[in-house]
Amino acid sequence: MKDENHFQDEVEAHRTYLLRYANLQLRNATVAEDAVQDTLVAALTGQQRFAGRSAVRTWLVGILKHKIVDAIRKQSREVAFANAPGDGDGGESDTLFKVDGHWQDVPADWGNPEQSFGRKEFYAVLEECLAKLPKRTRQVFMMREHLGTPTDEICKVLEITPTHCWVLLYRARMALRACLQQKWFDGAR
Amino acid sequence: MMSLRSCREVSALVSQGLDRELGFGERLALGLHLQICKGCRGFSRQMAFLRSALERLPEDDPQARAGAQST
Numbered sequence: 001m002k003d004e005n006h007f008q009d010e011v012e013a014h015r016t017y018l019l020r021y022a023n024l025q026l027r028n029a030t031v032a033e034d035a036v037q038d039t040l041v042a043a044l045t046g047q048q049r050f051a052g053r054s055a056v057r058t059w060l061v062g063i064l065k066h067k068i069v070d071a072i073r074k075q076s077r078e079v080a081f082a083n084a085p086g087d088g089d090g091g092e093s094d095t096l097f098k099v100d101g102h103w104q105d106v107p108a109d110w111g112n113p114e115q116s117f118g119r120k121e122f123y124a125v126l127e128e129c130l131a132k133l134p135k136r137t138r139q140v141f142m143m144r145e146h147l148g149t150p151t152d153e154i155c156k157v158l159e160i161t162p163t164h165c166w167v168l169l170y171r172a173r174m175a176l177r178a179c180l181q182q183k184w185f186d187g188a189r
Numbered sequence: 190m191m192s193l194r195s196c197r198e199v200s201a202l203v204s205q206g207l208d209r210e211l212g213f214g215e216r217l218a219l220g221l222h223l224q225i226c227k228g229c230r231g232f233s234r235q236m237a238f239l240r241s242a243l244e245r246l247p248e249d250d251p252q253a254r255a256g257a258q259s260t
Contacts, residue, residue, distance in 0.1 A: 017247065017249075020247040021246075021247055024246055024247060096197075097195070097196060097197040100195070101195025101196055101197040101198065102195065102196050102197075102228075103196050103228045103229075106227070106228035106231070107228050107229075107231040107232040107235055108231060109231050110231070110234070110235060110238065113235075113238045114238070114241070116242075117242070117245060120248065122242075123245070123246065123247070123248035126242055126243075126246065127246070127247075142243075144208065145239070145240055145243040145244075146243050146244075146246060151208045151209060162209075165208070166201075166204070166205050166208055166209070169204060169205075169207075169208055170200075170201055170204040170205070173204050173236060173239060174200070174204075176239055177232070177235045177236070177239065180239075
Protein backbone atom coordinates (compact mmCIF):
# COMPACT_ATOMS: atom_id res chain seq x y z
CA MET A 1 0.00 0.00 0.00
CA LYS A 2 2.23 2.73 -1.30
CA ASP A 3 -0.20 5.55 -0.71
CA GLU A 4 -0.68 4.54 2.89
CA ASN A 5 3.06 4.53 3.57
CA HIS A 6 3.38 7.86 1.90
CA PHE A 7 0.67 9.29 4.11
CA GLN A 8 2.31 7.80 7.19
CA ASP A 9 5.64 9.42 6.29
CA GLU A 10 3.98 12.73 5.73
CA VAL A 11 2.22 12.61 9.09
CA GLU A 12 5.41 11.52 10.86
CA ALA A 13 7.32 14.43 9.34
CA HIS A 14 5.29 16.78 11.48
CA ARG A 15 6.08 15.04 14.77
CA THR A 16 8.78 17.51 15.84
CA TYR A 17 6.57 20.50 15.18
CA LEU A 18 3.66 18.90 17.02
CA LEU A 19 5.89 18.14 19.99
CA ARG A 20 7.01 21.75 20.20
CA TYR A 21 3.41 22.84 19.94
CA ALA A 22 2.29 20.49 22.72
CA ASN A 23 5.24 21.45 24.93
CA LEU A 24 4.30 25.11 24.77
CA GLN A 25 0.99 24.20 26.34
CA LEU A 26 1.79 21.32 28.63
CA ARG A 27 5.38 21.97 29.68
CA ASN A 28 5.80 18.34 30.52
CA ALA A 29 7.73 16.22 28.04
CA THR A 30 5.95 12.96 28.87
CA VAL A 31 2.46 14.39 28.74
CA ALA A 32 3.29 16.25 25.53
CA GLU A 33 4.72 13.09 23.97
CA ASP A 34 1.54 11.20 24.87
CA ALA A 35 -0.69 13.88 23.37
CA VAL A 36 1.30 13.82 20.13
CA GLN A 37 1.31 10.04 20.04
CA ASP A 38 -2.48 9.97 20.48
CA THR A 39 -2.77 12.53 17.72
CA LEU A 40 -0.67 10.51 15.27
CA VAL A 41 -2.53 7.32 16.11
CA ALA A 42 -5.86 9.04 15.58
CA ALA A 43 -4.61 10.46 12.31
CA LEU A 44 -3.19 7.21 10.97
CA THR A 45 -6.03 4.95 12.03
CA GLY A 46 -8.44 7.26 10.35
CA GLN A 47 -10.30 8.06 13.54
CA GLN A 48 -10.14 11.58 12.27
CA ARG A 49 -10.61 11.77 8.53
CA PHE A 50 -8.32 13.95 6.53
CA ALA A 51 -10.62 15.70 4.12
CA GLY A 52 -7.76 17.20 2.14
CA ARG A 53 -9.24 20.63 2.48
CA SER A 54 -6.42 21.88 4.68
CA ALA A 55 -2.70 21.28 4.90
CA VAL A 56 -1.79 18.09 6.73
CA ARG A 57 -0.09 20.06 9.47
CA THR A 58 -3.13 22.24 10.08
CA TRP A 59 -5.29 19.14 10.28
CA LEU A 60 -2.88 17.47 12.74
CA VAL A 61 -2.72 20.59 14.92
CA GLY A 62 -6.53 20.56 14.97
CA ILE A 63 -6.53 17.03 16.38
CA LEU A 64 -3.67 17.84 18.76
CA LYS A 65 -5.58 20.78 20.24
CA HIS A 66 -8.30 18.41 21.43
CA LYS A 67 -5.73 16.01 22.88
CA ILE A 68 -4.05 18.89 24.71
CA VAL A 69 -7.32 20.09 26.24
CA ASP A 70 -8.01 16.48 27.33
CA ALA A 71 -4.57 16.34 28.97
CA ILE A 72 -5.09 19.67 30.73
CA ARG A 73 -8.48 18.53 31.98
CA LYS A 74 -6.91 15.38 33.37
CA GLN A 75 -4.03 17.27 34.99
CA SER A 76 -6.45 19.75 36.47
CA ARG A 77 -8.42 16.97 38.15
CA GLU A 78 -5.33 15.24 39.46
CA VAL A 79 -3.71 18.33 40.91
CA ALA A 80 -5.78 20.81 42.81
CA PHE A 81 -3.65 23.84 42.13
CA ALA A 82 -6.25 26.53 42.50
CA ASN A 83 -3.71 28.61 44.33
CA ALA A 84 -0.40 27.54 42.96
CA PRO A 85 2.49 29.80 43.99
CA GLY A 86 2.46 33.06 42.09
CA ASP A 87 -1.13 32.64 40.98
CA GLY A 88 -2.59 34.13 44.13
CA ASP A 89 -4.42 37.40 44.13
CA GLY A 90 -1.27 39.44 44.54
CA GLY A 91 -1.87 43.10 43.80
CA GLU A 92 0.82 43.27 41.13
CA SER A 93 -1.26 45.62 39.03
CA ASP A 94 -0.97 48.16 41.85
CA THR A 95 2.61 48.71 40.85
CA LEU A 96 1.56 49.36 37.25
CA PHE A 97 -0.84 52.18 38.03
CA LYS A 98 -0.70 55.26 40.20
CA VAL A 99 -3.21 55.77 43.00
CA ASP A 100 -5.38 57.87 40.66
CA GLY A 101 -5.58 55.01 38.15
CA HIS A 102 -3.15 56.42 35.59
CA TRP A 103 -0.32 54.39 34.12
CA GLN A 104 2.83 54.32 36.20
CA ASP A 105 4.76 53.87 32.96
CA VAL A 106 2.72 54.83 29.94
CA PRO A 107 2.76 52.00 27.35
CA ALA A 108 5.27 52.78 24.67
CA ASP A 109 4.51 52.94 20.99
CA TRP A 110 5.92 49.75 19.53
CA GLY A 111 5.87 51.25 16.06
CA ASN A 112 5.40 48.46 13.60
CA PRO A 113 5.88 45.46 15.90
CA GLU A 114 4.85 42.96 13.21
CA GLN A 115 8.34 43.38 11.80
CA SER A 116 9.48 41.19 14.69
CA PHE A 117 7.67 38.23 13.14
CA GLY A 118 10.47 37.86 10.67
CA ARG A 119 13.04 37.49 13.45
CA LYS A 120 13.85 34.11 14.89
CA GLU A 121 15.12 35.72 18.10
CA PHE A 122 11.72 37.26 18.73
CA TYR A 123 10.10 33.87 19.22
CA ALA A 124 12.81 32.85 21.66
CA VAL A 125 12.17 36.00 23.71
CA LEU A 126 8.41 35.45 23.58
CA GLU A 127 8.79 31.88 24.82
CA GLU A 128 11.14 33.07 27.54
CA CYS A 129 8.52 35.60 28.69
CA LEU A 130 5.78 32.97 28.62
CA ALA A 131 7.92 30.63 30.72
CA LYS A 132 8.10 33.25 33.45
CA LEU A 133 4.34 33.39 34.00
CA PRO A 134 2.97 31.58 37.04
CA LYS A 135 1.73 28.11 36.13
CA ARG A 136 -2.00 28.62 36.19
CA THR A 137 -1.81 32.06 34.63
CA ARG A 138 0.25 30.68 31.79
CA GLN A 139 -2.07 27.74 31.30
CA VAL A 140 -5.19 29.88 31.03
CA PHE A 141 -3.44 32.33 28.73
CA MET A 142 -2.04 29.64 26.45
CA MET A 143 -5.40 27.90 26.19
CA ARG A 144 -7.02 31.18 25.28
CA GLU A 145 -4.47 32.67 22.91
CA HIS A 146 -2.62 29.70 21.55
CA LEU A 147 -5.31 27.03 21.35
CA GLY A 148 -8.01 29.61 20.80
CA THR A 149 -10.27 28.01 23.40
CA PRO A 150 -13.35 30.11 24.27
CA THR A 151 -13.34 31.47 27.80
CA ASP A 152 -16.39 29.48 28.91
CA GLU A 153 -14.72 26.24 27.89
CA ILE A 154 -11.53 27.15 29.76
CA CYS A 155 -13.68 27.77 32.85
CA LYS A 156 -15.26 24.34 32.52
CA VAL A 157 -12.01 22.49 31.94
CA LEU A 158 -10.14 24.19 34.78
CA GLU A 159 -13.18 24.59 37.02
CA ILE A 160 -12.75 28.30 37.60
CA THR A 161 -15.19 31.22 37.36
CA PRO A 162 -15.27 33.51 34.30
CA THR A 163 -14.17 36.43 36.48
CA HIS A 164 -11.16 34.50 37.71
CA CYS A 165 -10.40 33.56 34.14
CA TRP A 166 -10.48 37.19 32.96
CA VAL A 167 -8.27 38.26 35.85
CA LEU A 168 -5.68 35.62 34.99
CA LEU A 169 -5.76 36.56 31.30
CA TYR A 170 -5.37 40.22 32.17
CA ARG A 171 -2.43 39.48 34.42
CA ALA A 172 -0.77 37.35 31.79
CA ARG A 173 -1.12 40.09 29.18
CA MET A 174 0.19 42.78 31.51
CA ALA A 175 3.18 40.65 32.42
CA LEU A 176 3.92 39.72 28.83
CA ARG A 177 3.77 43.24 27.49
CA ALA A 178 6.15 44.37 30.24
CA CYS A 179 8.48 41.47 29.52
CA LEU A 180 8.49 42.09 25.76
CA GLN A 181 9.06 45.79 26.39
CA GLN A 182 12.09 45.06 28.50
CA LYS A 183 13.58 42.13 26.62
CA TRP A 184 12.72 43.01 23.05
CA PHE A 185 11.47 46.49 22.26
CA ASP A 186 13.77 48.39 24.62
CA GLY A 187 16.70 46.75 22.90
CA ALA A 188 15.77 48.82 19.80
CA ARG A 189 16.10 45.81 17.59
CA MET B 190 -23.40 61.79 33.34
CA MET B 191 -21.28 58.79 32.55
CA SER B 192 -18.38 58.39 34.88
CA LEU B 193 -14.94 58.43 33.30
CA ARG B 194 -12.92 55.28 33.55
CA SER B 195 -9.35 55.26 34.72
CA CYS B 196 -6.52 53.74 32.70
CA ARG B 197 -6.49 50.87 35.16
CA GLU B 198 -10.13 50.07 34.43
CA VAL B 199 -9.75 50.65 30.71
CA SER B 200 -6.78 48.29 30.45
CA ALA B 201 -8.90 45.57 32.07
CA LEU B 202 -11.73 46.30 29.62
CA VAL B 203 -9.37 46.11 26.65
CA SER B 204 -8.22 42.73 27.88
CA GLN B 205 -11.75 41.45 28.50
CA GLY B 206 -12.76 42.69 25.08
CA LEU B 207 -10.52 39.94 23.72
CA ASP B 208 -12.38 37.30 25.72
CA ARG B 209 -16.03 38.31 25.86
CA GLU B 210 -18.42 40.65 24.16
CA LEU B 211 -18.43 43.96 25.97
CA GLY B 212 -21.71 45.65 26.82
CA PHE B 213 -22.86 48.81 25.10
CA GLY B 214 -21.88 51.07 27.98
CA GLU B 215 -18.50 49.43 28.25
CA ARG B 216 -17.79 49.87 24.56
CA LEU B 217 -18.85 53.49 24.72
CA ALA B 218 -16.67 54.24 27.74
CA LEU B 219 -13.78 52.39 26.16
CA GLY B 220 -14.08 54.24 22.85
CA LEU B 221 -14.24 57.62 24.57
CA HIS B 222 -11.26 56.89 26.72
CA LEU B 223 -9.15 55.60 23.84
CA GLN B 224 -9.85 58.75 21.88
CA ILE B 225 -8.26 60.91 24.50
CA CYS B 226 -5.61 58.58 25.96
CA LYS B 227 -2.50 57.78 23.96
CA GLY B 228 -1.17 55.37 26.57
CA CYS B 229 -4.27 53.18 26.46
CA ARG B 230 -4.32 53.28 22.65
CA GLY B 231 -0.76 52.00 22.70
CA PHE B 232 -1.77 49.32 25.18
CA SER B 233 -4.68 48.27 23.00
CA ARG B 234 -2.39 47.90 19.98
CA GLN B 235 0.09 45.95 22.06
CA MET B 236 -2.67 43.53 23.02
CA ALA B 237 -3.64 42.98 19.40
CA PHE B 238 0.00 42.38 18.56
CA LEU B 239 0.35 39.89 21.42
CA ARG B 240 -2.60 37.90 20.09
CA SER B 241 -1.19 37.66 16.57
CA ALA B 242 2.25 36.78 17.97
CA LEU B 243 0.84 33.83 19.90
CA GLU B 244 -0.85 32.51 16.79
CA ARG B 245 2.58 32.14 15.24
CA LEU B 246 4.00 29.91 17.94
CA PRO B 247 5.88 27.67 17.73
CA GLU B 248 7.98 29.36 15.14
CA ASP B 249 7.89 27.42 11.93
CA ASP B 250 10.80 25.08 11.59
CA PRO B 251 11.90 25.55 7.98
CA GLN B 252 13.67 22.18 7.95
CA ALA B 253 10.63 20.24 9.09
CA ARG B 254 8.45 21.97 6.54
CA ALA B 255 10.93 21.36 3.73
CA GLY B 256 11.14 17.73 4.82
CA ALA B 257 7.38 17.37 4.79
CA GLN B 258 7.11 18.87 1.34
CA SER B 259 9.83 16.78 -0.22
CA THR B 260 8.11 13.47 0.63
